[in-house]
Amino acid sequence: xxxxxxxxxxxxxxxxxxxxxxxxxxxxxxxxxxxxxxxxxxxxxxxxxxxxxxxxxxxxxxxxxxxxxxxxxxxxxxxxxxxxxxxxxxxxxxxxxxxxxxxxxxxxxxxxxxxxxxxxxxxxxxxxxxxxxxxxxxxxxxxxxxxxxxxxxxxxxxxxxxxxxxxxxxxxxxxxxxxxxxxxxxxxxxxxxxxxxxxxxxxxxxxxxxxxxxxxxxxxxxxxxxxxxxxxxxxxxxxxxxxxxxxxxxxxxxxxxxxxxxxxxxxxxxxxxxxxxxxxxxxxxxxxxxxxxxxxxxxxxxxxxxxxxxxxxxxx
Amino acid sequence: xxxxxxxxxxxxxxxxxxxxxxxxxxxxxxxxxxxxxxxxxxxxxxxxxxxxxxxxxxxxxxxxxxxxxxxxxxxxxxxxxxxxxxxxxxxxxxxxxxxxxxxxxxxxxxxxxxxxxxxxxxxxxxxxxxxxxxxxxxxxxxxxxxxxxxxxxxxxxxxxxxxxxxxxxxxxxxxxxxxxxxxxxxxxxxxxxxxxxxxxxxxxxxxxxxxxxxxxxxxxxxxxxxxxxxxxxxxxxxxxxxxxxxxxxxxxxxxxxxxxxxxxxxxxxxxxxxxxxxxxxx
Numbered sequence: 044x045x046x047x048x049x050x051x052x053x054x055x056x057x058x059x060x061x062x063x064x065x066x067x068x069x070x071x072x073x074x075x076x077x078x079x080x081x082x083x084x085x086x087x088x089x090x091x092x093x094x095x096x097x098x099x100x101x102x103x104x105x106x107x108x109x110x111x112x113x114x115x116x117x118x119x120x121x122x123x124x125x126x127x128x129x130x131x132x133x134x135x136x137x138x139x140x141x142x143x144x145x146x147x148x149x150x151x152x153x154x155x156x157x158x159x160x161x162x163x164x165x166x167x168x169x170x171x172x173x174x175x176x177x178x179x180x181x182x183x184x185x186x187x188x189x190x191x192x193x194x195x196x197x198x199x200x201x202x203x204x205x206x207x208x209x210x211x212x213x214x215x216x217x218x219x220x221x222x223x224x225x226x227x228x229x230x231x232x233x234x235x236x237x238x239x240x241x242x243x244x245x246x247x248x249x250x251x252x253x254x255x256x257x258x259x260x261x262x263x264x265x266x267x268x269x270x271x272x273x274x275x276x277x278x279x280x281x282x283x284x285x286x287x288x289x290x291x292x293x294x295x296x297x298x299x300x301x302x303x304x305x306x307x308x309x310x311x312x313x314x315x316x317x318x319x320x321x322x323x324x325x326x327x328x329x330x331x332x333x334x335x336x337x338x339x340x341x342x343x344x345x346x347x348x349x350x351x352x353x354x355x356x357x358x359x
Numbered sequence: 360x361x362x363x364x365x366x367x368x369x370x371x372x373x374x375x376x377x378x379x380x381x382x383x384x385x386x387x388x389x390x391x392x393x394x395x396x397x398x399x400x401x402x403x404x405x406x407x408x409x410x411x412x413x414x415x416x417x418x419x420x421x422x423x424x425x426x427x428x429x430x431x432x433x434x435x436x437x438x439x440x441x442x443x444x445x446x447x448x449x450x451x452x453x454x455x456x457x458x459x460x461x462x463x464x465x466x467x468x469x470x471x472x473x474x475x476x477x478x479x480x481x482x483x484x485x486x487x488x489x490x491x492x493x494x495x496x497x498x499x500x501x502x503x504x505x506x507x508x509x510x511x512x513x514x515x516x517x518x519x520x521x522x523x524x525x526x527x528x529x530x531x532x533x534x535x536x537x538x539x540x541x542x543x544x545x546x547x548x549x550x551x552x553x554x555x556x557x558x559x560x561x562x563x564x565x566x567x568x569x570x571x572x573x574x575x576x577x578x579x580x581x582x583x584x585x586x587x588x589x590x591x592x593x594x595x596x597x598x599x600x601x602x603x604x605x606x607x608x609x610x611x612x613x614x615x616x617x618x619x620x621x622x623x624x625x626x627x628x629x630x631x632x633x634x635x636x637x638x639x640x641x
Contacts, residue, residue: 071496092496093496095492095527097523098519098522098523100516100519100522100523102481102482102485102515102516102519103485103488103516103519103520103522103523104485105485106482106483106484106485106486106488106489106516106520107485107486107488107489107492107520107523108489109475109485109486109489110426110475110485110486110487110488110489110490110491110492110493111489111490111492111493112489113467113474113475113486113489113490113493114489114490114493114494114497115493115497116493116496133479133482134482134485134516136479137476137477137478137479137482138475138476138482138485138486141466141468141476142467142468142475142476143468
């Protein structure tokens with residue numbers, strides 16, 4: 044199921060932006076002094092006239108993006124997830140979401156795998172605060188293939204978006220070139236009947252690993268890639284809950300308000316089944332290597348396995 | 360040189376806008392009359408003298424853009440748009456009512472002629488920069504005007520944006536500061552001084568002009584000096600009086616920052632504004 048090849052979603056973003064830049068002169072890219080890390084520097088090198096490094100000024104970057112978009116441009120604005128969400132939240136709220144302008148806020152270094160930079164730079168709350176904003180579409184791609192496809196779709200789709208990418212290389216789940224992802228529709232990445240693991244971002248590959256291991260123990264897990272956090276795919280969540288009778292969510296984010304929160308909202312109103320959330324437990328992270336942090340903060344396949352076992356127990 | 364009669368017409372227009380501001384905030388029983396009145400002459404000059412715009416074609420690509428960064432001064436902008444013909448003057452009375460397009464703070468999606476939604480202070484100049492950059496990218500000649508409050512200049516984002524405008528040499532951008540010296544909690548000098556205000560803008564790389572924000576000729580002459588080709592963005596610091604045109608609001612500006620006139624006060628204010636008006640025949 045999981046291909047051995049790995050790619051950082053931010054690398055897929057940078058590469059796709061350059062392709063888009065060649066196809067459409069209206070694409071403008073903004074960054075806030077992190078262009079080398081977010082990979083927008085690739086676009087900047089190719090199209091210096093359409094690239095603006097706004098300096099260390101995220102609020103101004105978002106406002107400028109809004110002004111460019113109000114003038115008909117398709118604007119990609121990038122920085123780290125902590126800054127693109129938290130630092131500029133009010134600017135996103137009033138200048139971008141309220142105005143429904145065509146600004147794509149594409150952030151990298153989402154979640155705890157930002158690693159060594161430590162807690163100040165690990166965005167574990169961004170999905171929660173961004174999905175609360177009306178008009179904003181929120182995406183968390185699972186791999187490089189999906190990122191490339193969604194960035195292309197974002198350029199064509201009119202309206203504000205928040206797209207969260209990550210720093211480290213992660214396994215490719217989908218074959219390169221696959222592009223038929225539908226925003227708002229989850230993907231059943233693995234069929235199963237005992238329990239459904241709903242995941243987003245790099246946790247989709249962890250969920251698939253967990254499912255593989257559980258299969259050997261006779262537990263048949265369905266794995267769903269819910270890369271669209273908003274609008275959430277209610278229909279699929281309810282269907283999975285009804286068909287498998289138990290749900291586990293897995294995300295590289297706080298268990299408060301993110302994917303787990305969104306799924307819990309849907310289930311509480313439509314299909315009450317045993318549910319468990321795998322995520323960061325209402326705490327700040329720390330410096331460390333991404334893999335070490337995933338283990339220490341409860342985001343490893345073993346944590347998903349434990350959650351699956353707990354919900355299956357509650358099913359009976 | 361602008362004709363004296365043209366100036367008088369603009370003065371009449373500004374008085375008309377002031378009457379609308381009083382009437383609409385009174386009808387709404389809420390809103391921000393003080394900072395709307397202080398900006399009335401600037402907005403008049405922009406919409407009835409300076410800017411290229413087409414009320415019957417609000418999306419005209421070559422139009423000049425106006426960003427009302429001090430979004431609470433919505434009434435003065437609504438009054439100007441209505442007088443210019445973007446929508447009926449009668450509609451002004453729906454200000455702040457449920458279902459109305461005349462939101463408490465300007466909303467670009469609900470009303471033609473509004474270029475940017477604002478309300479959370481400090482955000483308009485960045486958006487104006489984006490529009491000015493877009494004009495350059497598209498090789499269009501339109502200019503971008505942005506009106507900020509002086510208290511608003513406490514916001515850090517204003518200064519982030521000020522650096523951006525100067526760095527990109529946006530000489531198609533003219534910013535006004537409605538310098539009425541008051542914010543909700545008191546006098547700016549007492550709350551948190553902006554001084555030396557003009558020097559701050561100069562240090563940020565701007566061409567700085569000063570004008571009497573209630574003298575039509577002074578505003579026009581500043582705008583004439585702010586023309587393109589300077590290689591710098593221009594800020595016009597307009598000295599204004601909060602509540603200008605209504606004696607009791609000028610005397611007690613803090614009472615009318617975010618408080619509408621009562622019907623009795625409305626009557627008094629409108630009478631004063633009418634008294635100031637020139638006789639129709641001249």
